[in-house]
Amino acid sequence: MIKDDTRQTIKFVTWVVIIIALLYLMFVALFYQAGQPGRNETQNVKQIATSKTPITLVQASYHLDREVNSYSVKGISKHNDTYYFIYLPGSKKGYLYPAKKGVSETKIRTEFNQKQTGGKINQVNLGWYKNKPVWEVTAKNAAGDYSYKLYEFKTGKFIG
DSSP: OHHHHHHHHHHHHHHHHHHHHHHHHHHHHHHHHHHHHHHHHHHHHHHHHHHHSSEEEEEEEEEEEESEEEEEEEEEETTSOEEEEEEETTTTEEEEEEGGGSOOHHHHHHHHHHHSTTOEEEEEEEEEETTEEEEEEEEEOTTSOEEEEEEETTTOOBOO
């Protein structure tokens, strides 16, 4: 009698472990598949930037989705000049900006930190908003609330 109970318990626990493992694997596959379009678009933008612009080495990539979905890269040319390339997959348009004609991510981070004490920057992204390039700063304040600040790429001016 005890042997049967033990056998049934082991069988039950084994099935529970198998079901949990299968659910876990299904969720991993689901989330991987959900992120695939973004990863593909990032690779596509890197390929476009290196083949159609002076950029030969991509240093960073960004994604911003505000009114318009945009993917961007920062890269260096063979003459060691830094450029930013913003691509809008919806319209298949790309915009190339020399770094010296705009404000860097580092400067935006510094500007944000000087004005927003107590906040911690989670991410800074370059993208397209209202027909111009912008930096978006995503930050978390001391209370744990997220905030999103936009800065013009060309001037570094706060816009919202």
